Amino acid sequence: MPKNKIIHLQTEMRLCNCCGGSDLELMWSNKSIIVKSSSTWEFPVNVSICRNCGFCFSSPSPNSDDLMKYYGDGNTSYKEISLPYSIEERLRILDKYKVPDGIFVEIGGDAPGEFHRRCSKYFNQLHSIEATKDLKNKSIDINTLNESVDVISHYDVLEHVLDIKQFLLNCFSALKRGGVMICEVPNLKLYPDNLLLQEPDHVNHFTISSLNLIAEKIGFSLIDTDNNASRPHGFVAIFKKEGVDIPCKKEYKNEFIEARKYIAGALKQIHNNDIHLTNLRKKMNQLTKDGKKIILWGVTDLLRSLIKDYKFSDKAIVVDSDPRRKDDLILDGIGVSQPIKCVENFLQADLLVICAPRYASDILTWIESNTGKIFKDASLSIIGVNSHGKTLR
Numbered sequence: 001m002p003k004n005k006i007i008h009l010q011t012e013m014r015l016c017n018c019c020g021g022s023d024l025e026l027m028w029s030n031k032s033i034i035v036k037s038s039s040t041w042e043f044p045v046n047v048s049i050c051r052n053c054g055f056c057f058s059s060p061s062p063n064s065d066d067l068m069k070y071y072g073d074g075n076t077s078y079k080e081i082s083l084p085y086s087i088e089e090r091l092r093i094l095d096k097y098k099v100p101d102g103i104f105v106e107i108g109g110d111a112p113g114e115f116h117r118r119c120s121k122y123f124n125q126l127h128s129i130e131a132t133k134d135l136k137n138k139s140i141d142i143n144t145l146n147e148s149v150d151v152i153s154h155y156d157v158l159e160h161v162l163d164i165k166q167f168l169l170n171c172f173s174a175l176k177r178g179g180v181m182i183c184e185v186p187n188l189k190l191y192p193d194n195l196l197l198q199e200p201d202h203v204n205h206f207t208i209s210s211l212n213l214i215a216e217k218i219g220f221s222l223i224d225t226d227n228n229a230s231r232p233h234g235f236v237a238i239f240k241k242e243g244v245d246i247p248c249k250k251e252y253k254n255e256f257i258e259a260r261k262y263i264a265g266a267l268k269q270i271h272n273n274d275i276h277l278t279n280l281r282k283k284m285n286q287l288t289k290d291g292k293k294i295i296l297w298g299v300t301d302l303l304r305s306l307i308k309d310y311k312f313s314d315k316a317i318v319v320d321s322d323p324r325r326k327d328d329l330i331l332d333g334i335g336v337s338q339p340i341k342c343v344e345n346f347l348q349a350d351l352l353v354i355c356a357p358r359y360a361s362d363i364l365t366w367i368e369s370n371t372g373k374i375f376k377d378a379s380l381s382i383i384g385v386n387s388h389g390k391t392l393r
């Protein structure tokens with residue numbers, strides 16, 4: 001299927017993974033266009049909160065078979081500029097749970113090479129497992145690990161998983177008694193300060209307590225949490241597979257009111273960002289009219305929103321350091337170039353728009369060292385940051 005055909009993911013009703021409830025309040029619906037290796041996908045987003053327990057998740061969610069096909073369509077983690085996560089933050093936590101003669105497993109590793117090389121001093125064996133089992137790869141099957149693993153970790157995986165309990169049960173079965181699971185996910189409480197609600201393929205939105213509530217039902221005990229995660233806006237929760245002790249039943253409070261507040265904050269942030277994009281689009285249209293040149297860096301959701309009502313001319317180009325993105329805007333009739341081939345364009349540009357805010361400083365450093373040009377003040381606009389310059393995603 002070529003990239004210029006859109007595949008629509010079908011949706012289905014999804015019950016609460018936390019309490020099994022079906023009494024949901026739909027908070028927000030949206031659709032997102034995502035270009036993967038071989039196809040363009042239209043991704044439905046329906047953020048709901050369970051009225052019974054307050055867990056926030058996608059329902060109706062994409063159909064699980066369709067979601068598997070979507071994840072099977074290549075992976076977009078080509079990173080030339082820099083890794084999307086901090087190895088140091090991961091090692092800082094792993095250092096506390098190291099087992100020098102033990103086995104470490106990471107599920108769904110995103111560019112694990114350097115990370116695994118550096119954590120090899122903490123464990124005897126390291127394994128990677130793909131999060132989606134029907135991908136063609138050499139990774140091992142989690143069901144064969146049977147109580148052999150000392151530490152199992154997954155970083156920014158669980159927010160993508162439709163059947164959370166099955167996923168955690170697989171982790172539980174793979175771990176030895178006394179083994180540890182390290183789980184990092186985006187923190188719903190921080191959504192009012194970011195644009196993570198717009199991430200289409202996040203089908204779960206956790207707080208520490210909602211994650212704990214689900215994990216405890218599997219048999220895990222929460223032993224530690226940390227707000228310094230390896231990606232911005234996340235938290236790390238560390239669980240233990242206890243010995244013979246059965247976790248005591250606690251009273252939980254329904255988080256519905258809080259969850260609704262976080263989602264309302266997130267929607268306000270999305271609205272503010274839309275205003276920022278509208279103003280920037282006006283500025284771009286004026287510059288184009290005046291014959292000025294513009295470079296947009298990064299094929300992201302933010303770029304797609306920005307160019308929705310912007311009429312491209314030969315005065316504006318889009319660049320991305322990932323060469324596989326060259327056809328990603330084919331539906332808009334726009335080609336994507338590699339920055340290194342556009343040195344002349346950088347020298348002549350009047351405005352640089354960075355659409356991948358997390359990499360803004362790496363991008364500016366790259367431009368300065370490869371072209372000698374410094375973009376700042378009126379010649380620079382970074383989208384997806386708040387008024388204090390803090391990255392929103």
Ligand SMILES: [Zn+2]
Nearest residue numbers: 016019050053
């Ligand atoms: Zn529930």
